[in-house]
Amino acid sequence: MSFQLNPLPYAYDALEPFIDTQTMQIHHDKHHAAYITNLNLALEKHPELGSKTLEELLSDLNAVPEDIRTAVRNHGGGTWNHDLFWQVMTPQAGGEPQGGLAKSIDAAFGNFANFKTEFEKTAMSRFGSGWAWLVKKGSGLAVVSTANQDNPISDGMIPLLTLDVWEHAYYLKYQNRRAEYVGNWWNVVNWAEVSRRYLAK
Numbered sequence: 001m002s003f004q005l006n007p008l009p010y011a012y013d014a015l016e017p018f019i020d021t022q023t024m025q026i027h028h029d030k031h032h033a034a035y036i037t038n039l040n041l042a043l044e045k046h047p048e049l050g051s052k053t054l055e056e057l058l059s060d061l062n063a064v065p066e067d068i069r070t071a072v073r074n075h076g077g078g079t080w081n082h083d084l085f086w087q088v089m090t091p092q093a094g095g096e097p098q099g100g101l102a103k104s105i106d107a108a109f110g111n112f113a114n115f116k117t118e119f120e121k122t123a124m125s126r127f128g129s130g131w132a133w134l135v136k137k138g139s140g141l142a143v144v145s146t147a148n149q150d151n152p153i154s155d156g157m158i159p160l161l162t163l164d165v166w167e168h169a170y171y172l173k174y175q176n177r178r179a180e181y182v183g184n185w186w187n188v189v190n191w192a193e194v195s196r197r198y199l200a201k
């Protein structure tokens, strides 16, 4: 099985003015595409893995043959992480989650404002390249960050929401102002999709 680049679920300019069109084009068509190409190249060396899903590969990296383990970790992570990232954003979004997800956020963080503060702090303190995540961890929710293209699935957690804090995700518009990017990003968070994932797993 080889992995494909899915089209964005909205137009390249749909997340303006918070995420600019050129960043979306390069991020999706070049960066995301390259992870998928390199993942497929690695997997070609091991046709016996052909029936595995990406979640299965990432959830047990030690079971991936050693000669492609780093490639699957980096490019498989890059493939999966961006697929989630595109889906948890949408135009005319933002606001606050509802229902069970909102209750779980309150239980874990006290209230939604505290959750946002914790998430932003996590996104800002990730040194270099990586991601900030809201995950299901055990019976509750947690905010974590990962380096590079690592994924919380590899540590037994279930990702619900993620923010790319690689410079390629924001540098064209925001240059070194990661905090401004993170703050503006809340305006495009697709809480309906995050909620759907919360209820599904």
Ligand code: MN
Binding pocket: 027, 031, 082, 164, 166, 168, 169
């Ligand atoms: Mn990226």
